[in-house]
Amino acid sequence: MVISSLVAGRPLLPAVARTRRVRGPPLRSDFLVSSEKRIDPGKALLTFRGIDSGRTPSPFLGARAAAGERSDESEKEAVGEDSAAFDLAQQSILSWVYFAAILGAVLFALNVIWIDPVTGFGSSFVNGISAASNSPEVVMLLLFCVFAVVHSGLASLRYAGEKLVGERAFRVLFAGVSLPLAFTTIVYFINHRYEGTQLWQVKDVAGVHELVWLASLVSFFFLYPSTFNLLEVAAVDKPKMHLWETGIIRITRHPQMVGQVIWCLAHTLWIGNTVAVAASAGLIAHHLFGVWNGDRRLAARHGEAFSELKKRTSVLPFAAILDGRQKLPKDYYKEFIRLPYLAITVVTISAYLAHPLMQASSYHLHW
16 A cells, blocks of 8 residues: 555654643643553544544644644644655565556456457447447446446445455455446447547647647546555555545545546547547546545545545535635645656556557457
């Protein structure tokens, strides 16, 4: 798991010979800390904010307390984690070897069980869905519906599933079912994106290509911060349900939804037909549901901490900043000058350059 460099190796606060106050928000008389106990700073500050100290402490908040730093109001009152933090010194080579081995095994299994026309079930699945209608728009929406029900359904069952089979086993189940359905939907869209009725044509308009390219690039910077935790995604590290607060979360509490909307609008503008409209409608509807479902799940898992975070964040981009609920640190830009964002830039540009290869591979499947 990508763990914030702000928290690793932080010692407990030293014991002192007398009763003292811990630095943080204004304290009441009942928030005195006994000198006979050693205090985890993250848990202590969470307790002072009226939050159950039994919860997982905030790495971002705990590190600030240990360092004795008080940079601004937004950081002083933080209850969530620092997103996209990555420290090479904390990485285990063995963990990344496991990740590479798991990724290779997953791709091999995906090819044999789902993609390969001879051994896989993917073609039968697509043919079964396609039999419902001759309209590519309808088939596109049906594929999205199947994916959305499975993906969001399993996400909603995450807490119960993890209690039943464990975090790692449930993550493997979740990925093993969601990945083939997502792959199928993407391939079908690539193969049928120029079918349907043409509604407009703006490809020859000056600046449109550049606008679409830039919007697509920006959309990937709104990836949900959990995506950065690749070792958790692959279940090499124990998967967790994080409560992020820094970086892109300051702009919008649901960055993946915002990024998907930007991507859909850009590609629908470029393609301009009914298939693109149907695909965008399915994707956007699924992510709007995810906003409600995600907030519900975070509230159930994190309780009062999420309520505090919700007060100073917004679903609409920049809304919390504009109305003063979110106060940006003076060095806010530093929350983006990190290796994961550099990786996103490289991967996004590479994906753009690899479009011909992606299209050729999709055509080969005849889905």
